[in-house]
Amino acid sequence: MAARSSPDKISSYAALPSIDDLLRTETAASLVDAVGRPRLTEYARRVVNELRRELKNGGSAVSRQEMLASAEQKLTTIWQRVRSTGLRRVINATGVVIHTNLGRAPLSDAAKRALADAAGYCNVEYDLAIGERGRRGERVETLVCELTSAQDAIVVNNCAAAAYLVLTAFAVGREVVISRGELVEIGGEFRVPDVLSRSGVTLREVGTTNRTKLADYERAMGERTAMILKVHPSNYRIVGFTAAPSLVELADLAHGKNILLYEDAGSGAMTDLSAIGLGDEPVISNSISDGADLVTFSGDKLLGGPQSGIIAGKAELIETLRKDPLYRALRVSKLIYAALEATLEAYFGEKVLDQIPVQQMLAADPAYLKKRVQRFIARLANSQITVEIVSGRSAVGGGAAPMTQPEGPLVALAHSDMSANQLEEKLRSAPVPVITRIIDSRVMIDLRTVAEDEESDLVAAVNDAVQG
Numbered sequence: 371m372a373a374r375s376s377p378d379k380i381s382s383y384a385a386l387p388s389i390d391d392l393l394r395t396e397t398a399a400s401l402v403d404a405v406g407r408p409r410l411t412e413y414a415r416r417v418v419n420e421l422r423r424e425l426k427n428g429g430s431a432v433s434r435q436e437m438l439a440s441a442e443q444k445l446t447t448i449w450q451r452v453r454s455t456g457l458r459r460v461i462n463a464t465g466v467v468i469h470t471n472l473g474r475a476p477l478s479d480a481a482k483r484a485l486a487d488a489a490g491y492c493n494v495e496y497d498l499a500i501g502e503r504g505r506r507g508e509r510v511e512t513l514v515c516e517l518t519s520a521q522d523a524i525v526v527n528n529c530a531a532a533a534y535l536v537l538t539a540f541a542v543g544r545e546v547v548i549s550r551g552e553l554v555e556i557g558g559e560f561r562v563p564d565v566l567s568r569s570g571v572t573l574r575e576v577g578t579t580n581r582t583k584l585a586d587y588e589r590a591m592g593e594r595t596a597m598i599l600k601v602h603p604s605n606y607r608i609v610g611f612t613a614a615p616s617l618v619e620l621a622d623l624a625h626g627k628n629i630l631l632y633e634d635a636g637s638g639a640m641t642d643l644s645a646i647g648l649g650d651e652p653v654i655s656n657s658i659s660d661g662a663d664l665v666t667f668s669g670d671k672l673l674g675g676p677q678s679g680i681i682a683g684k685a686e687l688i689e690t691l692r693k694d695p696l697y698r699a700l701r702v703s704k705l706i707y708a709a710l711e712a713t714l715e716a717y718f719g720e721k722v723l724d725q726i727p728v729q730q731m732l733a734a735d736p737a738y739l740k741k742r743v744q745r746f747i748a749r750l751a752n753s754q755i756t757v758e759i760v761s762g763r764s765a766v767g768g769g770a771a772p773m774t775q776p777e778g779p780l781v782a783l784a785h786s787d788m789s790a791n792q793l794e795e796k797l798r799s800a801p802v803p804v805i806t807r808i809i810d811s812r813v814m815i816d817l818r819t820v821a822e823d824e825e826s827d828l829v830a831a832v833n834d835a836v837q838g
Contacts, residue, residue: 382425385434387441389414397442401449417444450799460803461824461831465764465780465816467731472805474670474677474767476727476821478716481675481709488708507707513714517640518655520665520682524692525710526700530565532666532679533634537569539694540630540687544596545574549582549614552601571596577614584615587623597630598623600662602637602652621661630663630687638667638680640717646733647774648672648766654682663687669706674726675713676706731818732766732776739778742817742825747781749829752836756784762809764818781815785836793835800831 392398392414402410421441432440460472468474477485488494497504507525514523526532537546546566553575566573572594576586587598598620615623617633624631639651651672657665664687669678681691691697702710716725723729740759747757762780785793790808797804797813802824807814820828 382432382437383422385432385437386418386421386425387434387438389418391438392417392441392445395438395442395445397445401445405449413445413448414441416448417441420444458803460805461828462819463804463806463815463817463828465762465778465807465814465818466767467728467764467819468671468767469805469819470767475672475674477676477709478674478713478725478727480712480716480725484708484712485705488704492704492708494704494707506701510707510711510714513711514680514682517714517717518658518665518682520654520658521685522688523680523682524688524697525669525702525707526679526681526697527702527706528677529634529636529666529668529679531700532681533565534569535691535694535696535700536632536664536666536681537566537571538696539691540632541596542570543572545572545590545592545594546597546599547574547576547587547590547595548599548601549577549586550575551577551580551582551614552599552603566599581613582615583613584619584623587615587620591627591629595627595629597632600631600633602633602635617657617660617662624663625661631661632664633657633662633666635665635667637671638669638673640673640714641722643672643729643732646729647776648732658682669710669713672728673713674716674728676709678702678706678710727821731764734776734778734818736778739817742822743779743781746815746817746825746829749825750832750836752833754786755836756786758782758812760814762814762816764816776818778816778818781817782809783813783815783832783836784811788836796835797831800834802827802831804828804831 389411393411398410398414405413418441421437421444462469462472462476464472466472493504495504495506496502510525511523514520514525526535548566574590574595576582576590600617600620617631621631633652635652635654635657637651639648639653640655642653643649643651654665654667662683664681664683666679666681667673669675669680673680681688713726716722719725723733743759747759750757758781759779760782761777763775763777766774783793784790788796790811790813793813794806794808797806804815807816815828815832817825
C-alpha cells in the first residue's frame with residue numbers, strides 16, 4: 371500500500387506560490403526592466419522548483435505568506451548571482467597595483483575619455499587629411515617609435531599573442547635558443563616553452579637555471595638556429611650565485627651569426643622607474659639601443675594602458691609581421707587603440723606620474739597615504755568594529771617586480787560579531803564590491819590602490835557591512 375503524505379506536507383505544498391504569483395510580487399516588478407520578462411519567468415520557475423525540492427527533502431511547513439517571502443528572496447539571490455558573473459566596477463583595496471584578476475592597470479582619465487570618444491564612429495581606418503582609407507593604429511605606432519627609438523611597431527591583443535606572432539613569422543621549423551633560467555610560467559598557466567612548441571619552433575635550452583654564459587649560447591647555435599630569445603623573468607627572481615650575458619653581448623653574438631635577437635621584455639616600462647623601486651625592469655628604449663631586433667611588451671602593466679601586446683623593432687621585421695595573415699587575427703579594436711594612444715601621449719608631458727594611475731600609486735608617499743587613512747577612519751562610525759592603522763606592504767602585481775613591495779599604512783578592521791571572512795564577504799557583496807585582504811584574522815584595506823574619488827563608496831560599503 372502506498373505511503374500517504376502527512377497533513378503538514380500537503381498543506382506546505384499547497385502553500386507553494388505559483389509562477390504567476392511570484393511574478394506579480396513587488397520584487398519581480400522591481401526586476402523586470404533589468405532582467406526582461408522571459409528571463410524573469412525562467413528564474414521564477416527555478417525558484418518554485420527549488421522550494422518544492424526543499425519540501426520534499428524535509429523542509430518544515432510554513433504559511434503561504436512565508437513561502438512567498440522566501441520565493442522573493444530566492445528570486446533576488448538568483449539575479450544577484452547572475453549579475454556578479456558579469457563585469458562590474460570594483461574598488462581594489464588590496465594594495466596590489468597591477469591586479470590581474472581585477473583588470474590589471476586602471477586607465478587614466480585621458481584614456482577613459484578617449485574610449486568614450488571612440489565608442490561611436492571614429493577614424494580608425496580613415497585618413498582625415500586626404501579623405502581616403504588610412505592605416506589602422508598608425509598614430510599609436512608612431513608614438514611607440516618616438517618613445518622607444520624603434521624603427522617601427524605594431525599592436526596585437528596581448529603579449530602572448532605578440533610572442534606567438536614573432537615566433538611563427540621568423541622561426542617556424544627552426545631552433546630558438548633560450549636560457550633555462552628564462553623558461554618561466556606566468557599568470558594563467560602561460561608557459562614560455564608551451565608557446566615555443568605551439569608556434570612550431572624547436573626549443574634549444576642552454577645553461578642552467580641560475581647561470582648561463584655567452585659561450586653556452588654560442589655552442590648551441592647551428593644551421594637551424596633562427597634566433598636568440600631573451601625573456602625577462604618578470605614574476606620571480608633567482609638570487610645568489612647567478613650569471614647571464616647582457617643584451618649587448620647577445621646582440622653582438624646574434625648579429626655576428628646573422629640571426630635575430632628577440633627580447634620579451636614583459637612589463638613595458640617606458641621610462642626608468644628606479645626612483646619608485648623598479649630599477650630591475652627593462653626600459654624598452656634601452657632594449658632597442660642595446661641591439662634587440664624585436665622587443666615585445668604588455669600595454670596593461672607598467673605602461674598603464676589597456677590590454678595589448680606591443681611589438682617594436684626594425685622596420686623590415688615589423689613590416690613582415692604586418693603582412694602576416696595571423697596579424698589580422700590578432701589585431702586590436704578601435705577602443706584599444708584609442709586608450710593606448712591617450713596613455714602613450716601622457717609620456718611626452720612633464721607630469722607622467724600624475725597622469726598614469728599605476729605609476730602614481732607605486733610612487734605614493736607614505737606620509738600622504740597616512741593622511742588619507744586618518745581621514746578615512748574618521749568617516750567610519752560604528753561601535754561594533756575595531757579600527758587600527760598598521761604598517762604593511764603593497765605589491766606591484768601583474769607579474770612585475772616581485773621584490774618591490776612599497777611600504778605604507780593599512781586600515782585593519784575587526785568586527786565584534788563577525789569573523790574576518792564574513793566581513794570580507796559582506797564588503798565583496800556591496801553595491802560597489804570592495805576587494806580586500808585578510809591578514810592575522812583582520813580585514814585589511816590599502817588605500818594605495820583606491821582612487822580618492824572612490825573613498826565615499828568605500829566608506830559606505832564598510833559602514834553598511836559592519837552594521838550587519
